[in-house]
Amino acid sequence: MEVGLVLMGAYLGAGFAALGMGLAAIGVGNVAGNFLAGALRNPSAAPGQTATLFIGIAFAEALGIFAFLVALLLMFAT
Structure with missing residues (x-):
């Protein structure tokens, strides 16, 4: 049971870390948009x-x- 809980936490953390990739894309858009303006x-x-x-x-x-x-580390290193 503990292994499943640890794996669930790792996948949940990987999902939250994946949000950072989307937020970085928003940041790049902000930088480029403000430069263009x-x-x-x-x-x-x-x-x-x-x-x-x-x-x-x-x-x-x-x-x-x-x-x-x-x-990637959270998904595959556990």
């Missing part, structure tokens, strides 16, 4: 902010990858 307001400043855009996307995507790794 700013670039449309001031097109001359857009080239100077491109590096910041890529850094923000990389950080948001890294959180999604970490959430994916945690989900």
Whole structure:
């Protein structure tokens, strides 16, 4: 009975970690959308902010990858 409870907890935790992947996608959309809104307001400043855009996307995507790794560890390491 205890093994089933531990397995259920691992799968539940993996599901919650998988939510992090979706939230990372929302974060990438936020970063790109805000950059686009700013670039449309001031097109001359857009080239100077491109590096910041890529850094923000990389950080948001890294959180999604970490959430994916945690989900895999919880599912297959128990």
